[in-house]
Amino acid sequence: MLRSVHRTTSAARIAQLAKRYSSYASSVFPDEPSVPQLKTEVPGPIGTQLNTNLGDVFDNRAAYFVTDYYNSIGNYISDADGNKLLDVYMQIASIGLGYNNPALKQVAKLDEMTTALINRPALACFPGVDYQKVLEDGILKAAPPGMTKVWTATTGSDANETAFKAAFMLQAARDRGSRDFNQQELISVMNNEAPGASEKCILSFDKAFHGRLFGSLSTTRSKAIHKLDIPAFPWPKAPFPALKYPLKDFENENKQEENRCLEQLEDIIVGKGKGNIAALIVEPVQSEGGDNHASASFFQGVRDITLKHNIFMIVDEVQTGVAATGKFWAHEHWNLSTPPDMVTFSKKFQAAGFYFRDPELQPRQAYRQFNTWCGDPSKALIARTIVQEIEANNLVAATASVGDYLFNNLSSLFEKYPGHASNIRGQNMGTFIAWDSPNADHRAKFLLACRAKGVNIGGCGEAAIRLRPSLAFNESHADVLCGIIENVLGEM
Amino acid sequence: MSICEKYFPREPSAPVVSSSSTGEASKAEIKTLDKTFDSRAAYFVADYQKSEGNYIADVDGNLYLDVYAQIASIPLGYNNPELIKTAKSDKMIRAIVDRPAMGNFPGADLKEITLKLLEFAPKGQDKLWSGLSGADAVELAFKAVFFWYQSKKRGYAKPFTAEENESVMKNQAPGSPELAILSFERSFHGRLFASGSTTCSKPIHKMDLPSFKWPKAQYPSYKYPLEEHKEENKREDERCLKIVEDIFSTWKCPIAGLLIEPIQSEGGDNHGSAEFFQGLRDITIKHGALLIMDEVQTGVGATGTFWCHEHFNLSPPPDLVTFSKKFQSAGYFFHDPELVPDFAYRQFNTWCGDPARMILAGAIGDEIVKHDLAAKAQEVGDYLFKKLESLQSKYPKYLQNLRGKNRATFIAWDLPSGDARNKFLSDMRAAGVNIGGCAEASVRLRPTLVFEQKHADILVAAIEKVLGSY
Ligand SMILES: Cc1ncc(COP(=O)(O)O)c(C=O)c1O
Numbered sequence: 013m014l015r016s017v018h019r020t021t022s023a024a025r026i027a028q029l030a031k032r033y034s035s036y037a038s039s040v041f042p043d044e045p046s047v048p049q050l051k052t053e054v055p056g057p058i059g060t061q062l063n064t065n066l067g068d069v070f071d072n073r074a075a076y077f078v079t080d081y082y083n084s085i086g087n088y089i090s091d092a093d094g095n096k097l098l099d100v101y102m103q104i105a106s107i108g109l110g111y112n113n114p115a116l117k118q119v120a121k122l123d124e125m126t127t128a129l130i131n132r133p134a135l136a137c138f139p140g141v142d143y144q145k146v147l148e149d150g151i152l153k154a155a156p157p158g159m160t161k162v163w164t165a166t167t168g169s170d171a172n173e174t175a176f177k178a179a180f181m182l183q184a185a186r187d188r189g190s191r192d193f194n195q196q197e198l199i200s201v202m203n204n205e206a207p208g209a210s211e212k213c214i215l216s217f218d219k220a221f222h223g224r225l226f227g228s229l230s231t232t233r234s235k236a237i238h239k240l241d242i243p244a245f246p247w248p249k250a251p252f253p254a255l256k257y258p259l260k261d262f263e264n265e266n267k268q269e270e271n272r273c274l275e276q277l278e279d280i281i282v283g284k285g286k287g288n289i290a291a292l293i294v295e296p297v298q299s300e301g302g303d304n305h306a307s308a309s310f311f312q313g314v315r316d317i318t319l320k321h322n323i324f325m326i327v328d329e330v331q332t333g334v335a336a337t338g339k340f341w342a343h344e345h346w347n348l349s350t351p352p353d354m355v356t357f358s359k360k361f362q363a364a365g366f367y368f369r370d371p372e373l374q375p376r377q378a379y380r381q382f383n384t385w386c387g388d389p390s391k392a393l394i395a396r397t398i399v400q401e402i403e404a405n406n407l408v409a410a411t412a413s414v415g416d417y418l419f420n421n422l423s424s425l426f427e428k429y430p431g432h433a434s435n436i437r438g439q440n441m442g443t444f445i446a447w448d449s450p451n452a453d454h455r456a457k458f459l460l461a462c463r464a465k466g467v468n469i470g471g472c473g474e475a476a477i478r479l480r481p482s483l484a485f486n487e488s489h490a491d492v493l494c495g496i497i498e499n500v501l502g503e504m
Numbered sequence: 505m506s507i508c509e510k511y512f513p514r515e516p517s518a519p520v521v522s523s524s525s526t527g528e529a530s531k532a533e534i535k536t537l538d539k540t541f542d543s544r545a546a547y548f549v550a551d552y553q554k555s556e557g558n559y560i561a562d563v564d565g566n567l568y569l570d571v572y573a574q575i576a577s578i579p580l581g582y583n584n585p586e587l588i589k590t591a592k593s594d595k596m597i598r599a600i601v602d603r604p605a606m607g608n609f610p611g612a613d614l615k616e617i618t619l620k621l622l623e624f625a626p627k628g629q630d631k632l633w634s635g636l637s638g639a640d641a642v643e644l645a646f647k648a649v650f651f652w653y654q655s656k657k658r659g660y661a662k663p664f665t666a667e668e669n670e671s672v673m674k675n676q677a678p679g680s681p682e683l684a685i686l687s688f689e690r691s692f693h694g695r696l697f698a699s700g701s702t703t704c705s706k707p708i709h710k711m712d713l714p715s716f717k718w719p720k721a722q723y724p725s726y727k728y729p730l731e732e733h734k735e736e737n738k739r740e741d742e743r744c745l746k747i748v749e750d751i752f753s754t755w756k757c758p759i760a761g762l763l764i765e766p767i768q769s770e771g772g773d774n775h776g777s778a779e780f781f782q783g784l785r786d787i788t789i790k791h792g793a794l795l796i797m798d799e800v801q802t803g804v805g806a807t808g809t810f811w812c813h814e815h816f817n818l819s820p821p822p823d824l825v826t827f828s829k830k831f832q833s834a835g836y837f838f839h840d841p842e843l844v845p846d847f848a849y850r851q852f853n854t855w856c857g858d859p860a861r862m863i864l865a866g867a868i869g870d871e872i873v874k875h876d877l878a879a880k881a882q883e884v885g886d887y888l889f890k891k892l893e894s895l896q897s898k899y900p901k902y903l904q905n906l907r908g909k910n911r912a913t914f915i916a917w918d919l920p921s922g923d924a925r926n927k928f929l930s931d932m933r934a935a936g937v938n939i940g941g942c943a944e945a946s947v948r949l950r951p952t953l954v955f956e957q958k959h960a961d962i963l964v965a966a967i968e969k970v971l972g973s974y
């Protein structure tokens with residue numbers, strides 16, 4: 013376990029650390045611009061031309077702009093025209109250490125990386141001599157409290173689906189007891205029918221996002237466009253609390269809202285889902301669905317209900333994980349009495365997969381949780397460096413501290429523009445901060461105006477704006493960000 | 505000098521298996537790894553830095569001739585110098601260090617990288633979408649098929665109805681429609697939930713997972729040698745095509761796509777004739793469904809053509825062709841512009857592939873074309889097949905249904921039982937060859953594309969030695 017990463021840190025200590033470590037960006041990215049550098053519109057003529065050409069071979073309708081990764085640095089993303097934007101979206105929350113991080117460059121050049129890339133093993137059959145150590149020094153070193161095992165995958169969706177598989181297999185094994193598969197199961201499964209094919213389900217929450225393959229998409233409930241025309245499993249969903257902000261003004265209402273959701277959750281479990289729910293999956297902060305938060309006591313309630321009904325609790329930390337919330341894993345904020353059963357990761361960790369506690373979540377028979385590659389050692393090497401950089405530079409505490417600074421500054425800023433930005437949320441959650449525009453059009457205008465002034469920023473949900481900066485984001489970046497937001501709001 | 509000698513001047517000339525070694529170092533490492541990472545499927549612990557060309561090294565100092573090659577996924581041998589160059593290039597370093605969310609922030613070089621991959625696209629295909637593994641590739645292809653199918657009904661780029669928008673959030677029709685993918689018994693297409701629903705090779709792959717109730721047709725079971733059973737095998741094709749036709753006409757929901765491997769690999773290296781595949785092509789067209797060729801295992805040179813289905817000369821070509829494994833990058837090729845979904849953010853995810861893997865795939869394709877490695881695989885495959893045929897006449901019991909003639913090194917045969925097969929595989933390892941099985945009692949060869957006659961000789965000698973001892 014990585015003590016220094018998980019250690020809870022007092023406020024005074026955070027302030028002290030922040031001073032000491034706020035220089036992470038300045039020390040590793042001495043050439044990072046101090047403000048956005050704009051030469052043309054974004055995208056400019058070169059980028060627009062490149063994007064048009066790209067459209068011949070790639071569905072580029074979601075492209076913000078064509079990016080020059082060679083010239084991106086630290087918190088600044090460069091477009092093809094040489095404009096450098098402060099990036100608080102960071103490849104949909106998946107760049108942890110800033111662009112062109114020297115520690116990552118170093119590991120990318122190692123022979124260890126070369127061999128991992130070009131001799132990619134079928135890991136479960138022919139693991140390489142160093143994989144155990146690479147896991148131990150990286151992915152496992154950052155394991156959430158209580159977790160000692162990991163299964164590796166390739167994307168967020170894949171991570172969640174392999175976790176679902178573990179849940180289904182163990183639930184069935186428990187129902188089956190000590191006996192082996194019977195003839196009826198062996199035959200029916202080949203026809204995709206019960207009892208061999210499970211009729212159990214995964215329960216998720218309204219507005220959740222857990223990925224877009226068929227199992228994960230069946231648990232995703234964020235937007236219709238994510239799901240339309242794709243066959244889905246008839247799995248249940250429970251309501252997720254819709255909290256009112258500022259939290260301190262709505263303590264009672266919010267408590268009631270969370271209780272309502274917990275009650276409905278339990279109703280579903282004992283009602284139409286009775287005996288049929290293998291696992292529940294939940295994000296610590298529903299990210300794609302609009303940055304919806306809930307309190308630690310809500311999540312403790314979820315944990316209690318899942319334990320009571322023998323349902324596995326999967327915490328999806330694909331977007332929240334790896335220090336952005338001021339803890340290495342966001343669910344550490346909850347101090348659950350019993351840790352979750354599985355925690356999934358991807359994005360900022362670059363490697364994907366899930367951690368777990370109960371050794372039985374590794375299926376009783378070999379070759380059940382299995383595929384050709386079972387992960388990717390080259391990504392495990394990157395994850396190792398990410399863990400080491402976070403630890404050596406205390407980036408968890410630094411992110412907690414800069415997040416507090418940013419939250420306070422944005423809060424006072426938004427007081428001046430009440431019609432334009434409401435429901436700021438993510439207090440004490442590092443830089444994992446969001447707020448709402450009055451509507452989707454306003455949001456679109458706001459995002460474009462920010463881009464025009466040199467900030468790359470993303471939306472989520474219907475009308476929310478979310479911040480997903482890197483872990484190298486410090487107070488000076490926060491000042492630039494707030495300055496530009498103020499400018500934009502002033503002009504809207 | 506052969507290509508292999510050029511690439512690998514230091515490749516061992518023969519396997520090295522220490523007779524005293526009982527694999528203690530591997531056993532110890534597997535035990536440690538297993539504490540945190542399920543290692544029960546491990547054959548041995550490999551030392552990749554010491555592996556070279558067609559030889560894989562383990563931690564006990566053994567060097568095996570590898571004709572399994574990471575479940576058919578090492579194309580150009582271990583530590584190929586050209587791939588080392590690619591891995592150390594600035595382009596690669598950049599791709600590893602700053603992995604983009606490609607759909608939102610494509611790099612300036614994405615077009616170039618994509619065009620390079622498209623140089624190796626199967627005949628008739630000129631577009632691609634990228635994923636990360638075989639199962640991912642297959643499921644992304646399903647999504648494209650379902651989007652296409654519904655947009656044919658609705659009209660391409662026509663808006664969704666309110667009812668669709670509402671029902672989909674409850675995972676109910678019409679927004680989440682009831683549609684099926686038709687696959688085949690004994691097929692293998694991956695192990696996530698939708699790919700797993702089409703996989704039908706072994707119960708252990710599927711047990712206890714929820715699955716879509718999708719239909720399965722029958723894949724031909726031929727009699728070997730093919731030359732001696734032409735009539736029977738033709739009738740077998742007809743029987744199987746009839747079943748497909750019947751399922752299309754009677755299945756309880758529309759079938760949007762038909763998914764098939766050119767050679768069913770995990771399911772036992774089962775082959776189908778060009779006529780059979782053309783028959784499938786015709787049926788899918790007749791019923792307005794798409795044909796997906798799963799070339800995850802057969803693709804990238806191993807059958808003597810870059811893509812195995814090119815042997816069939818299908819007309820028109822398949823609608824989607826999935827790839828992964830030896831190409832190192834995964835995804836699907838296609839050509840119909842309407843297989844690009846009608847709205848943005850439908851075929852989408854965080855990374856939408858991995859430029860690092862795409863760059864590697866480009867380099868792999870370049871080497872294969874430059875050195876004509878698919879044709880060379882065909883030559884060495886022919887050579888090997890003849891040698892195996894003569895061994896077969898000596899040991900008919902242990903080399904049943906020898907198959908894969910004219911499919912380069914994609915060769916397989918059956919042993920009398922699962923136990924006999926497993927014993928054979930482990931005896932082969934003791935004789936210095938790492939070799940894999942498939943289905944219940946089959947042995948399959950999946951060497952690299954730099955497997956040459958001298959390697960074939962070593963392989964055949966090892967087989968002969970093992971069978972001679974039975
Ligand atoms: C919480 C969460 N889970 C899963 C995913 C899916 O990850 P991927 O896009 O890598 O499949 C995402 C992606 O945004 C996510 O935010």
Ligand SMILES: Cc1ncc(COP(=O)(O)O)c(C=O)c1O
Binds near residue numbers: 693769828
């Ligand atoms: C034909 C075929 N399709 C799909 C797959 C699944 O690939 P992966 O294991 O990378 O998910 C395989 C793997 O063996 C395969 O052989």
